[in-house]
Amino acid sequence: xxxxxxxxxxxxxxxxxxxxxxxxxxxxxxxxxxxxxxxxxxxxxxxxxxxxxxxxxxxxxxxxxxxxxxxxxxxxxxxxxxxxxxxxxxxxxxxxxxxxxxxxxxxxxxxxxxxxxxxxxxxxxxxxxxxxxxxxxxxxxxxxxxxxxxxxxxxxxxxxxxxxxxxxxxxxxxxxxxxxxxxxxxxxxxxxxxxxxxxxxxxxxxxxxxxxxxxxxxxxxxxxxxxxxxxxxxxxxxxxxxxxxxxxxxxxxxxxxxxxxxxxxxxxxxxxxxxxxxxxxxxxxxxxxxxxxxxxxxxxxxxxxxxxxxxxxxxxxxxxxxxxxxxxxxxxxxxxxxxxxxxxxxxxxxxxxxxxxxxxxxxxxxxxxxxxxxxxxxxxxxxxxxxxxxxxxxxxxxxxxxxxxxxxxxxxxxxxxxxxxxxxxxxxxxxxxxxxxxxxxxxxxxxxxxxxxxxxxxxxxxxxxxxxxxxxxxxxxxxxxxxxxxxxxxxxxxxxxxxxxxxxxxxxxxxxxxxxxxxxxxxxxxxxxxxxxxxxxxxxxxxxxxxxxxxxxxxxxxxxxxxxxxxxxxxxxxxxxxxxxxxxxxxxxxxxxxxxxxxxxxxxxxxxxxxxxxxxxxxxxxxxxxxxxxxxxxxxxxxxxxxxxxxxxxxxxxxxxxxxxxxxxxxxxxxxxxxxxxxxxxxxxxxxxxxxxxxxxxxxxxxxxxxxxxxxxxxxxxxxxxxxxxxxxxxxxxxxxxxxxxxxxxxxxxxxxxxxxxxxxxxxxxxxxxxxxxxxxxxxxxxxxxxxxxxx
Numbered sequence: 001x002x003x004x005x006x007x008x009x010x011x012x013x014x015x016x017x018x019x020x021x022x023x024x025x026x027x028x029x030x031x032x033x034x035x036x037x038x039x040x041x042x043x044x045x046x047x048x049x050x051x052x053x054x055x056x057x058x059x060x061x062x063x064x065x066x067x068x069x070x071x072x073x074x075x076x077x078x079x080x081x082x083x084x085x086x087x088x089x090x091x092x093x094x095x096x097x098x099x100x101x102x103x104x105x106x107x108x109x110x111x112x113x114x115x116x117x118x119x120x121x122x123x124x125x126x127x128x129x130x131x132x133x134x135x136x137x138x139x140x141x142x143x144x145x146x147x148x149x150x151x152x153x154x155x156x157x158x159x160x161x162x163x164x165x166x167x168x169x170x171x172x173x174x175x176x177x178x179x180x181x182x183x184x185x186x187x188x189x190x191x192x193x194x195x196x197x198x199x200x201x202x203x204x205x206x207x208x209x210x211x212x213x214x215x216x217x218x219x220x221x222x223x224x225x226x227x228x229x230x231x232x233x234x235x236x237x238x239x240x241x242x243x244x245x246x247x248x249x250x251x252x253x254x255x256x257x258x259x260x261x262x263x264x265x266x267x268x269x270x271x272x273x274x275x276x277x278x279x280x281x282x283x284x285x286x287x288x289x290x291x292x293x294x295x296x297x298x299x300x301x302x303x304x305x306x307x308x309x310x311x312x313x314x315x316x317x318x319x320x321x322x323x324x325x326x327x328x329x330x331x332x333x334x335x336x337x338x339x340x341x342x343x344x345x346x347x348x349x350x351x352x353x354x355x356x357x358x359x360x361x362x363x364x365x366x367x368x369x370x371x372x373x374x375x376x377x378x379x380x381x382x383x384x385x386x387x388x389x390x391x392x393x394x395x396x397x398x399x400x401x402x403x404x405x406x407x408x409x410x411x412x413x414x415x416x417x418x419x420x421x422x423x424x425x426x427x428x429x430x431x432x433x434x435x436x437x438x439x440x441x442x443x444x445x446x447x448x449x450x451x452x453x454x455x456x457x458x459x460x461x462x463x464x465x466x467x468x469x470x471x472x473x474x475x476x477x478x479x480x481x482x483x484x485x486x487x488x489x490x491x492x493x494x495x496x497x498x499x500x501x502x503x504x505x506x507x508x509x510x511x512x513x514x515x516x517x518x519x520x521x522x523x524x525x526x527x528x529x530x531x532x533x534x535x536x537x538x539x540x541x542x543x544x545x546x547x548x549x550x551x552x553x554x555x556x557x558x559x560x561x562x563x564x565x566x567x568x569x570x571x572x573x574x575x576x577x578x579x580x581x582x583x584x585x586x587x588x589x590x591x592x593x594x595x596x597x598x599x600x601x602x603x604x605x606x607x608x609x610x611x612x613x614x615x616x617x618x619x620x621x622x623x624x625x626x627x628x629x630x631x632x633x634x635x636x637x638x639x640x641x642x643x644x645x646x647x648x649x650x651x652x653x654x655x656x657x658x659x660x661x662x663x664x665x666x667x668x669x670x671x672x673x674x675x676x677x678x679x680x681x682x683x684x685x686x687x688x689x690x691x692x693x694x695x696x697x698x699x700x701x702x703x704x705x706x707x708x709x710x711x712x713x714x715x716x717x718x719x720x721x722x723x724x725x726x727x728x729x730x731x732x733x734x735x736x737x738x739x740x741x742x743x744x745x746x747x748x749x750x751x752x753x754x755x756x757x758x759x760x761x762x763x764x765x766x767x768x769x770x771x772x773x774x775x776x777x778x779x780x781x782x783x784x785x786x787x788x789x790x791x792x
Contacts, residue, residue: 027115029361029364029365029368029373030361032115032117032364032373033357033360033361033364035115036115036360037079038343038346038347038353038356039078039079039343040079040080040113040114040115041353041356041357041360042079042338042339042342042343042356043077043078043079043080043081043082044080044081044082044117044360044363044364045082045329045330045331045338045356045359045360045363046081046082046083046330046331046332046334046335046338046339047081047082047083047084047085047122047330047331047332047333047334047335048076048077048081048083048084048085048119048334048335049085049086049090049333049334050084050085050087050090050101050105051086051087051090051091051093073108074112076335077108077109077112077113078112079112079113080109080112080113080114080115080117081109081113081119082119082120082330082363083119083120083121083122083170083330083332084102084105084106084119084120084121084122085122085332085333085334086122086123086124086130086333087101087102087105087121087123087168088123088129088130088131088132088166088168089123089124089129089130089131089451089454089455090455091455091459092132092455092456092459092462092465093131093132094132094133095131095132095133095134095166095383095389095391096383096384096387096388096389098131098166099166099167099380099381099383099384099389100384102121102166102167102381103167103379103380103381103384105119106118106119106167106379106380107379110379117364117367117372117373118367118372118377118379120169120170120215120363120366120367120370120372121167121168121169121170122168122169122170122171122172122215122217122332123163123168123170123171123172124171124172124173124449124454125159125163125171125172125173125209125214126139126140126172126173126174126175126189126447126449127139127140127446127447127449127450127587127589128159128396128400128450128451128589129159129162129163129166129168129391129451130449130450130451130454130455131166131391131451132451132455132456132462132465133391133392133465133466134162134391134392134451134465134466135158135391135392135396135397135400135466135589135590136400136445136446136450136451136452136466136468136589136590137155137159137396137399137400137403137589137590138400138403138404138407138447138586138587138588138589138592139188139189139447139449139450139567139586139587139589140174140175140188140189140190140191140201141187141188141189141190141191141192141567141568141586141587141611141612142403142404142407142585142586142587142588142589143155143191143201143205143403143407144190144191144192144197144198144201144611144612145192145406145407145408145409145586145608145609145610145611145650146403146406146407146607146608146715147197147201147609147691147713147715148403148406148715149200149201149203149204150204151399151402151403151406152201152204152205152208152403153204153205153207153208153211154208154399155205155208155399155400155403156204156205156206156207156208156209156211156212157208157209157211157212158395158396158399159171159208159209159212160208160209160210160211160212160213160214161212162389162391163212163214164212164213164214164382165381165382165383165389166381166383166389167379167380167381167382167383168214169214169215169370169372170214170215170217170262171209171214171215171216171217172217172219172264173205173209173216173217173219174191174202174205174206174216174218174219174254175189175190175191175202175219175220176191176198176199176202176218176219176250176251176254177189177190177198177219177220177224177225177247178190178192178193178194178195178198178225178246178247178250179192179193179225179612179624180193180225180226180246180624181225181226181227181229181230182230182536182568182569182612182613182615182624183229183230183532183533183534183535183536183568184225184227184230184231184232184532184568185230185232185527185528185529185530185531185532185533185567186224186225186232186528186529187225187527187567187568187612188447188448188517188519188527188528188566188567188568188586188587189447189448189449189529190225191611192611192612192647193611193612193613193624193625193626193647194611194624194625194626194647194709194710195245195246195247195249195250195626195709196249196709196710196711196712196713196785197611197710197713198250199249199250199252199253199254199783200253200784202218202250202253202254202258203253203254203257203258204258205258206218206254206258206259206260207257207258207259210258210259210260210261213370215261215262215294215295215366215370216254216258216260216261216262217260217262217263217264217297218251218254218255218260218262218263218264219263219264219266219299220264220265220266220267220275220299221251221263221264221265221266221275221281221282221286221296222243222247222248222251222266222275222281223236223238223243223247223266223268223270223275224236224266224267224268224275225247226238226242226247227268229532230532230533231532232267232529232530232532233267233268233309234268235268235269235270235272236268236269236270236271237271238270238271240738240742241703241738241742243270244738244742244744245737245738246626249783251263252290252779252783253783253784255290255292256779256783257783257784260294261294261295261366261369262294262295262296262297262366263286263292263294263295263296263297264296264297264298264299265278265282265296265297265298265299265302265328266299267299267302267305269310274305274306274310274312275302276298276299276302276303276305276306276322276323276326276328277306277310277312277313277322277323277325277326278326279325279326279327281326282296282326282327282328283326283327286327287327289778289779290779291779293362293365294362294366295329295330295362295363295366296327296328296329296330297328297329297330297332298323298328298330298331298332299332300332300333301333301336302323302328302332303319303320303323303328303331303336303337303338304316304319304336304337305319306318306319306322306323307319307337315341316336316337316341317337317341317342317344317345317350318345319337319341320337320338320341320342320345320351321342321345321350321351323337324338324342324351324355324356324359325351325355328359329359329362329363330359330363342356392465392466392590397590397591400589400590400591401591401594401595401598403588403589404585404588404589404591404592404594404595404596405595405598405599405604406607406608406689407585407586407588407595407608408583408584408585408588408595408596408599408606408608409583409584409585409606409608409609409610409649409650410422410581410582410583410599410606410608410650410651410652411572411576411581411582411583411584411610411614411645411649411650411651412576412579412581412582412651413580413581413651414579414580414581416559416580417559420581420653421559421561421580421581422561422580422581422583422599422600422602422653423599423600423601423602423653424510424559424561424600424601424602427509428509428510428559429479429510429601430479430509431508431509431510432475432479432482432483432508432509432510432511432512433482433483433484433504433505433507433508433510433511433512434471434472434475434482434483434484434511434512434514435484435485435487435500435501435504435505435511435512435513435514435549436486436487436501436512436513436514436515436542436545436546436549436563437486437487437488437489437490437493437514437515437540437542437545438471438490438514438515438516438518438565439470439471439472439484439485439486439487439512439514440470440471440472440473440484440486441470441486441518442464442468442469442470443457443468443518443519444470444471444514444516444517444518444565444592445468445565445587445588445589445590445592445593446468446519446587446589446590447519447527447528447567447587448519448520448521448525448527448528448529448531448567449528450519450587450589451465452464452465452466452468453519453520453525453528454521457520457524466590467590468590468592468593469593469594470593471512471514471563471565471593471596471597472484473593474593474594474596474597475512475597478597478601483504483507483508484504485497485500485501485504487500487501487545488540488541488545489518489540490515490516490517490518490525490526490539490540490542491518491526491539491540491541492540492541493540493541493542493544493545497545498541498544498545498548498549501513501545501548501549501552502548502549502551502552503552505549505550505552505553505556505558505560506552506553506555506556506558507556508558509558509559510558510559510560510561511549511553511558511559511560511561512561512563512600513546513549513550513560513561513562513563513579514563514565515538515542515545515546515562515563515564515565515566516538516542516563516564516565516566516570516585517539517565517566517567517568517587519531519567519587526539526540526567527566527567527568527587528567533568535571535618535619536568536569536570536571536615536617536618536619537570537571537618538570538571543574546562546575547574547575550562550575550578550579554578559580560578560579560580561579561580561581561582561583561600562575562579562581562582562583563582563583563585563596564582564583564584564585565585565586565587565588565592566584566585566586566587567586567587568612569584569610569612569613569614569615570614570615570618571614571615571616571617571618571644572614572615572616572644572645573615573616573617573644576644583596583599583600583606584608584610584614586611602653602686605652605653605654605686605687605688605689606650606651606652606653607650607652607688607689607690607691607715608650609648609649609650609691609693609758610645610646610647610648610649610650610758611647612624612647613625613643613645613646613647613759614643614644614645614649615643615644616640616642616643616644623641624647625643625646625647625648625707625708625759625760626706626709627706627707628704628705628706628707629704629707630704632707646758646759646760646761647710647758647759648691648693648710648756648757648758648759648761649757649758649759649760649761650691650758652684652688652689652690653684653686653688654682654683654684654685654686654687654688654720655682655683655684656680656681656682656683656684656688656690656718656757657680657681657683658678658679658680658755658763658764659678659679659681660677660678660679660725661676661677661678661755661763661764661766662675662676662677662678663675663676663677663753663766663768664676664677665768666766666767666768666769667768667769667770667771668732668768668769668770668771669732669770669771669772670732670746670747670748670770670771670772670773670774670775671732671746671772671775672731672732672770673729673730673731673732674729674730674753674766674768675727675728675729675730676694676727676728676730676753676755676766677725677726677727677728678692678725678726678755678763678764679723679724679725679726680692680716680718680723680724680725680726681718681721681722681723682718682719682720682721682722682723683721684720685720686720687717687718687719687720688717688718688720689715689716689717689718690715690716690718690757691713691714691715691716691757692713692714692716692726692755692757693710693712693713693755693756693757693758693759694710694711694712694713694728694730694753694754694755694756694785695708695709695710695711695753695754695756695759695762696708696709696710696711696734696735696751696752696753696754697751697752697753697754698735698737698749698751698752699750699751699752700749700750701737701747701749702739702740702745702747703737703738703739703740705737708754708759710759711730711734711753711785712728712730712734712785712787713787714726714728714787714789716789722791723791723792724789724790724791724792725789725790725791726787726788726789727787727788727789727790728785728786728787729785729786729787729788730753730785731782731785732746732770732775733746733777733781733782733783734782734785735747735751735770736777736781739774743776744776744777744778744781745774745775745776745777746770746774746775746777747770747774747775748769748770748771748772748773748774749769749770750767750768750769750770751767751768751769751770752765752766752767752768753765753766753767753768
């Protein structure tokens with residue numbers, strides 16, 4: 001298997017730049033395709049991981065095993081190069097040093113190429129730019145909890161601007177996988193368990209990134225999050241109807257409304273066909289039916305996996321042929337199959353060169369859009385002209401804090417001393433303890449694709465590139481003396497550590513107990529890629545520790561606040577009735593601790609809503625709210641899968657009243673619209689935000705339908721005493737589903753539109769009867785539910 005693995009040593013100085021050949025500097029894409037040799041064509045279809053190492057911890061699946069043979073840098077770029085893989089995101093590297101290395105690499109690539117075509121540069125940007133010293137924003141699951149696409153679009157724009165300044169052209173984000181099994185390690189990378197929420201928030205991220213000139217890459221196409229038993233890379237047992245109705249809509253929305261220009265195939269197989277070899281998926285559906293004209297890139301080593309792990313190819317050449325035929329344009333992160341193995345297949349006539357040309361045109365057109373084919377292209381990243389860059393400025397931290405604050409979900413808030421536990425009064429803050437395995441751990445805030453967790457953890461001699469206050473440190477900074485104990489780690493807690501935590505809980509007015517996850521990769525952590533869970537009990541000894549500390553607090557009359565900082569929801573049924581309050585955070589980023597204390601102290605009013613359900617018990621079938629009638633509680637099974645806290649749930653320090661419910665009509669055609677309006681008032685004494693949610697119920701369908709599904713939402717910021725009127729415009733297309741004939745259809749009959757504050761908390765229901773013909777719809781259908789907000 002051929003690899004570009006000694007690409008590992010990036011050039012560190014710039015050679016003298018050659019002058020462009022006047023004969024080729026103005027060539028069109030089609031002219032380039034006509035004039036390139038086969039070697040030059042294939043060079044454009046691969047990436048090179050310039051700083052990758054085959055030693056130590058992996059940051060990609062089977063990275064060390066896939067390293068392959070060593071090749072010199074000069075040999076790798078001899079015919080040109082398609083992409084540079086993660087120049088900034090592979091090792092801790094000063095941003096300016098990374099920019100200098102990138103400039104040197106680009107100049108050498110251009111000098112080696114007859115056509116002086118530079119490489120397209122990609123980086124991970126799932127929780128901020130994955131580079132040393134760059135802002136660690138909250139993870140996507142936290143974006144979902146905000147129900148605030150506008151805020152997510154702002155964040156993506158800032159990230160994109162930084163990437164452009166560093167000479168980066170493509171971002172491998174966002175993740176549009178819809179959660180189907182909460183045990184999956186990559187739940188933290190998803191936006192939630194609902195396709196509409198995932199699609200709208202992801203589209204906003206794509207819009208922000210693309211608006212900054214960065215190619216957004218949708219991943220993972222498709223079905224990756226529905227693997228058997230929640231195991232990474234495991235097969236997907238899913239029929240075409242579930243795939244079409246639960247998994248595909250977010251991708252459709254991000255292409256249609258976000259204008260994403262790249263898609264990354266998933267690692268998994270569906271019904272025995274790996275995504276990387278699935279022409280029906282990558283070509284017939286994505287390109288022919290949806291009209292996608294951008295590039296399809298391989299998930300790292302995904303082409304080689306057709307041979308190595310899936311066993312549908314006999315060798316690297318056959319894997320390359322399968323992937324190219326299916327519609328994979330670019331092999332990432334390095335050269336395993338699209339180099340000599342594919343060259344030999346094309347030379348022998350086993351693979352038509354026309355397939356190479358088709359992929360090449362897409363790659364070159366994207367480079368053309370990015371200005372990489374312009375005669376005046378400057379290989380030096382813009383940051384080198386200014387001589388400095390701050391990847392974590394105050395404005396980034398301010399936005400990170402705002403997102404973190406809006407993402408924190410208040411699950412419970414019981415009475416304590418005659419009033420609600422939270423917000424904590426001054427007296428409760430004067431005698432404060434902070435315990436738990438995550439109390440003093442900055443990594444409690446970071447998801448597995450934050451640079452310091454993803455890469456920095458493998459370089460313990462290198463300090464974190466950003467300031468990430470811990471829960472205990474942020475409390476001490478604000479309130480002075482705080483009694484704190486780390487109480488072990490997420491995975492191991494001793495009896496002595498539990499006893500210390502119990503002692504603190506019994507000696508203070510308020511005890512904040514911080515539990516949850518540490519993110520990492522492939523077994524190095526409790527959440528993240530490759531860290532799948534056997535069940536949904538808190539990892540390690542945390543359940544036992546929390547039980548003991550709550551008992552000590554109960555006996556002493558201490559106000560006990562449980563804070564869960566995690567990458568997935570965990571079963572909290574044993575604690576919901578015992579803790580004075582429970583706050584759920586999903587890896588809220590570098591400003592997470594400050595945001596948490598803003599919420600606990602009342603400086604901010606919690607407004608987050610659950611993007612995933614919180615289970616009552618750790619066993620049983622880990623499901624989501626998007627289920628059929630028989631998948632819910634019933635008399636035919638003794639097992640009740642109902643969640644402890646449902647999708648969309650989240651409490652506030654104020655109260656909201658809903659009134660004046662109206663629907664514009666009680667009947668409409670299968671191509672018509674109905675408007676649903678409601679007035680919302682903040683009836684409490686503090687400013688707050690409510691998320692008005694609109695759910696669809698189809699009581700009688702031609703196939704089994706979900707009990708309900710989210711079709712619209714509106715986040716309302718209301719001052720105390722203020723009100724607003726919200727109006728949803730629901731097109732009949734929003735009732736569509738995949739019918740008996742596997743076509744997406746709108747059918748006549750009764751539907752119910754539930755105005756709600758969670759998936760189980762309705763405030764009003766409108767019944768509407770659709771009349772007319774059964775109508776087939778497709779990619780052109782209305783995918784959104786427009787919302788207008790009118791304030792008096």
